[in-house]
Amino acid sequence: QVQLVESGGGLVQAGGSLRLSCAAAGSIFSSYAIGWFRQAPGREREFVAGISWNGAGTVYADSVKGRFTISRDNSKSTVYLQMNSLKPEDTAVYYCARSRGARVAVSLRTSEYTYWGQGTQVTVSS
Numbered sequence: 001q002v003q004l005v006e007s008g009g010g011l012v013q014a015g016g017s018l019r020l021s022c023a024a025a026g027s028i029f030s031s032y033a034i035g036w037f038r039q040a041p042g043r044e045r046e047f048v049a050g051i052s053w054n055g056a057g058t059v060y061a062d063s064v065k066g067r068f069t070i071s072r073d074n075s076k077s078t079v080y081l082q083m084n085s086l087k088p089e090d091t092a093v094y095y096c097a098r099s100r101g102a103r104v105a106v107s108l109r110t111s112e113y114t115y116w117g118q119g120t121q122v123t124v125s126s
Contacts, residue, residue, distance in 0.1 A: 002026045002115040004096050009120030012086055016124070020081040022096030022117060030054075030074035033099035033106045035113055036081045038092035038122075048094070049081060050106035059106045064090075086124045093119040 008020040022034060035050040049070040050059045058070050069082040079096060097113035099106075107113070 002098060004098060004115055004117035006094060006096050006117040006120040009094060009122045011123045011125065014086060014088055014124055014126050016086050017082070017084045018086065018122060020083065020094055020096075020120060020122075022079040022081075024077045024079075024098065028102070029077040029098075031102040033104060034070075034072065034079040035097050035099070035106065035108075036070060036079075036094060037097060037110065037113075038090075038094045039119075040092040043092075045095070045110055047108040047110075050108070051079060052106055053099075053103050057106060059108065061108075083122070086122075088124045088126045091122060091124050093121050095119045 003025045005023045031053050033052050036048040037045050038048050039045040051070045051072050055072050067085045072079040096117045098115040100112050100114045
């Protein structure tokens with residue numbers, strides 16, 4: 001059974017930073033792409049950033065480019081999302097997810113991810 005656990009969320013002022021972590025257990029972590037998504041109240045879950053199985057490829061939503069950085073440490077089965085210059089509109093529950101297939105390109109679609117964490121709340125005050 002695959003388990004993903006997010007951590008690192010919290011309350012921060014606009015312009016501040018947070019680093020989210022996604023720790024995986026129960027799968028061959030290093031063979032799968034990992035995506036970060038977020039969902040604000042009343043809105044659909046949206047793609048934020050993704051990283052390929054070997055870390056060679058990263059993809060970002062336009063809204064976070066230049067502010068967020070995704071990385072992974074396969075030796076620790078962990079993916080990170082460094083979030084800088086946070087804005088109130090970044091407020092949401094952030095989820096990490098594992099890709100459906102092994103060694104595939106990063107997808108922006110939620111349907112291409114099969115395992116999800118429970119989410120971590122990020123709140124940015126103005």
